[in-house]
Amino acid sequence: MNGQKIYLKNMTYEELEQYILSRGQKKFRASQIFKRLYEGCSSFDEFTELPASLRGKLKEETLIDTVSLKERQISRDGTRKYLFEVPGGDTIETVYMQYKYGSSVCISSQAGCRMGCAFCASGINGLNRNLTAGEMADQIVAVSKDTGKRIGHVVVMGTGEPFDNYEELIRAIEILRDRRGLGIGSRNITVSTCGLISKIGAFARDLPQVGLAVSLHAPNDNIRRQLMPVAKSVSMEQLLSACRNYTEQTHRRITFEYALIRGMNDDTRHAAELAENLSGMLCHVNLIPLNVVREKQYRSVAQERASEFASVLEKKGIQVTIRRQLGTDISAACGQLRLNRSEK
Numbered sequence: 001m002n003g004q005k006i007y008l009k010n011m012t013y014e015e016l017e018q019y020i021l022s023r024g025q026k027k028f029r030a031s032q033i034f035k036r037l038y039e040g041c042s043s044f045d046e047f048t049e050l051p052a053s054l055r056g057k058l059k060e061e062t063l064i065d066t067v068s069l070k071e072r073q074i075s076r077d078g079t080r081k082y083l084f085e086v087p088g089g090d091t092i093e094t095v096y097m098q099y100k101y102g103s104s105v106c107i108s109s110q111a112g113c114r115m116g117c118a119f120c121a122s123g124i125n126g127l128n129r130n131l132t133a134g135e136m137a138d139q140i141v142a143v144s145k146d147t148g149k150r151i152g153h154v155v156v157m158g159t160g161e162p163f164d165n166y167e168e169l170i171r172a173i174e175i176l177r178d179r180r181g182l183g184i185g186s187r188n189i190t191v192s193t194c195g196l197i198s199k200i201g202a203f204a205r206d207l208p209q210v211g212l213a214v215s216l217h218a219p220n221d222n223i224r225r226q227l228m229p230v231a232k233s234v235s236m237e238q239l240l241s242a243c244r245n246y247t248e249q250t251h252r253r254i255t256f257e258y259a260l261i262r263g264m265n266d267d268t269r270h271a272a273e274l275a276e277n278l279s280g281m282l283c284h285v286n287l288i289p290l291n292v293v294r295e296k297q298y299r300s301v302a303q304e305r306a307s308e309f310a311s312v313l314e315k316k317g318i319q320v321t322i323r324r325q326l327g328t329d330i331s332a333a334c335g336q337l338r339l340n341r342s343e344k
């Protein structure tokens with residue numbers, strides 16, 4: 001709500017239908033409105049199929065856009081980073097990436113983050129607020145409009161911990177998947193968590209088709225606790241057990257993200273220990289040579305170190321890839337997104 005106004009993109013299709021009915025309108029108007037919203041129309045004048053009276057009513061009571069573009073940077077590799085303002089004045093970042101298989105967008109789930117991972121920029125100023133489902137979905141609409149591309153893939157890997165904003169996340173995914181709007185396939189959506197285990201169980205029940213990535217970043221509790229405050233309350237054993245339950249229930253492979261940090265977790269014996277812990281799991285490890293964050297003392301690893309680490313995992317039968325770095329020249333890479341305007 002903005003004063004008395006309702007944000008239309010914050011409603012699922014069914015909620016929009018209810019709203020339309022409650023205003024004495026015919027149900028099918030909801031389908032016309034929903035379609036227009038996700039085509040990217042941002043003025044009610046573009047809703048030409050609606051009677052003028054309904055357009056007038058919508059103008060009076062509702063708003064179309066929830067995020068507004070403040071700034072855009074374009075990387076040499078075509079990656080685009082957006083700074084959007086959300087109602088209340090907070091800003092969030094969203095990243096557009098072009099792959100061979102199509103366009104992918106990395107969206108934020110919170111303004112700021114309270115997880116406080118030692119190597120990540122997103123949590124430096126703590127959490128300001130949760131994003132609404134509409135604010136998450138609207139990032140996709142805005143990027144699609146700017147690029148002129150249909151967005152086929154979504155990763156919830158921007159600022160924030162999505163499972164710390166679970167209800168809105170689930171509603172956002174429902175909106176993104178809806179065929180009457182954006183129609184993004186469940187299998188093309190991936191959510192990344194730092195390991196809130198009760199929500200891993202809920203996610204397996206609620207959205208078994210949606211992909212899950214878990215930020216592991218360490219081969220054992222000792223190292224993980226130095227890097228991620230969440231590890232102080234959830235042990236690796238508890239986390240991996242939740243992950244095993246997840247794969248049993250969904251039959252879907254989990255991606256473990258592992259940022260390689262020089263002198264911290266990048267030794268080949270760490271790789272061996274990691275392989276031991278993950279042995280037999282339906283999983284895949286995605287190694288991310290650390291992206292350096294100005295305020296943090298952590299350093300990245302050379303490509304050879306990443307390859308060595310990967311080959312230890314491979315030899316032990318763990319599937320592994322090294323993440324391609326996109327958008328580093330505009331600080332759009334993992335962990336470099338932040339609440340306030342980023343500097344180049």
Ligand code: SAH
Nearest residue numbers: 120157161192193194215257290291334335
């Ligand atoms: N809060 C969620 C979503 C963030 S996703 C999570 O923790 O999974 C972003 C991914 O980038 C996470 O795996 C995160 O740990 C990782 N990351 C954070 N800072 C990074 C950095 N400086 N370099 C590389 N990866 C980083």
